[in-house]
Amino acid sequence: MNIFPWRHTKIPVVPLRGIIAAQLGRVNLESTTAPIERGFALAKKHGHLILAIESPGGSATQSDLIGQLIRRRADETGVKVTAVIGDVGASGGYWLACAADDIRANRLSIVGSIGVITGGFGLDKLIARYGIERRLFTAGENKARMETFSPLRPQDIEFTNELLEQAHGMFKSWVRERRGARLGPEEAVFDGGYMLGEKAKTLGLIDGFGDVDMVVKELGGAKAKPLWLRAKRPRGLMRLISRSAVESALDIAEERLTTPNLR
Numbered sequence: 717m718n719i720f721p722w723r724h725t726k727i728p729v730v731p732l733r734g735i736i737a738a739q740l741g742r743v744n745l746e747s748t749t750a751p752i753e754r755g756f757a758l759a760k761k762h763g764h765l766i767l768a769i770e771s772p773g774g775s776a777t778q779s780d781l782i783g784q785l786i787r788r789r790a791d792e793t794g795v796k797v798t799a800v801i802g803d804v805g806a807s808g809g810y811w812l813a814c815a816a817d818d819i820r821a822n823r824l825s826i827v828g829s830i831g832v833i834t835g836g837f838g839l840d841k842l843i844a845r846y847g848i849e850r851r852l853f854t855a856g857e858n859k860a861r862m863e864t865f866s867p868l869r870p871q872d873i874e875f876t877n878e879l880l881e882q883a884h885g886m887f888k889s890w891v892r893e894r895r896g897a898r899l900g901p902e903e904a905v906f907d908g909g910y911m912l913g914e915k916a917k918t919l920g921l922i923d924g925f926g927d928v929d930m931v932v933k934e935l936g937g938a939k940a941k942p943l944w945l946r947a948k949r950p951r952g953l954m955r956l957i958s959r960s961a962v963e964s965a966l967d968i969a970e971e972r973l974t975t976p977n978l979r
Contacts, residue, residue: 725936726943728755729766729928732782736774736808741949743771745781751945752785758943759795764935766942767799767816768928773807774977776832776883783890786815798935800928801825806910808977810921811887814894820926827916830891831908832883833977834876840867884908895920 730751736743759765767786773779790797799805799816806829813819821827843850843865850865861872888906892899899905900919916922926934932942 725762725940726758727762727764727766727932727936727940728758729768729932729942729944730755731768731770731944731946732809732812733768733770736771736778736782736812738775738778742774742778743782744775744778745785747947748782749785751947752782752789755945756789756793756795758945760793762936763795765790765795765797766928766931766935767797767812768802769799769805769809769813770802771806771809771812772804772826773809773811773829775808776811776887776977779808779811780886780890783811783815786812790815790817798931800926800931801827801913801922802927807831811890813922814891818924819922820924820931821913821916821922822927823912823914823917823925825913825916826910827913827921828905828919829908829910830884830887830906832880832887834880836862837864838868839865898923 730748732743732748734743738744741747755765786797789795796818797816798818798820799813801809801813801819801821802825803822804826805813805819805821806826810828810830840850852860852863852866854860858871858875860866861875862868884906888902891905898920905919905921911919911921913922913925917924928942932940
């Protein structure tokens with residue numbers, strides 16, 4: 717019996733919203749660890765934690781780090797984790813959703829995109845057209861692999877394709893591990909394409925439909941409320957001057973050229 721009837725059950729909700737990347741202000745292990753840890757600590761009372769996912773993906777590494785942290789804490793505490801996908805939970809966003817025991821979405825949510833991508837631009841012919849000579853010095857024959865102003869070599873293509881296949885294999889293994897027998901035909905699930913929530917349910921990528929409010933009341937009763945646990949954002953001038961726009965753009969460009977991304 718609740719001796720304080722004005723106190724409603726509160727279910728902890730950890731929002732995972734935005735691009736997944738190591739940079740400041742993005743969804744990454746550093747920014748999400750505190751709310752995830754607090755969420756599991758609070759969830760011990762009622763046994764439930766909700767992940768509110770709104771992400772098109774990003775870094776494969778950060779997706780895996782966050783997903784593994786969630787599973788470790790879930791196994792240690794016995795807390796059941798439910799992921800609720802909003803507008804989009806694709807690629808890395810879906811990787812995060814798979815850390816949950818149960819996945820919900822809207823019938824119009826963008827779900828899936830179980831694939832890996834990397835890329836960039838080849839400008840070697842452009843600079844040659846204008847008589848620009850590229851001067852690049854390296855130690856190690858593959859140090860400048862996929863360099864924007866250098867010709868693309870056959871061994872670079874082979875290396876990159878192998879890297880992507882390895883990352884894709886890990887992604888598929890993670891989904892198989894977490895979704896198990898609920899998954900539909902693999903040729904439809906693992907082709908890298910995305911789909912609406914309605915189709916995702918028929919293929920076993922999600923378990924049902926619902927939003928955070930619906931799931932909170934399902935888990936905690938009609939009067940239950942969500943307890944949002946948001947990551948702390950940089951304050952004051954640090955939010956504006958911690959990194960320039962140019963530096964951030966260069967980092968993003970370099971990351972896309974050198975690392976597999978779940979997008």
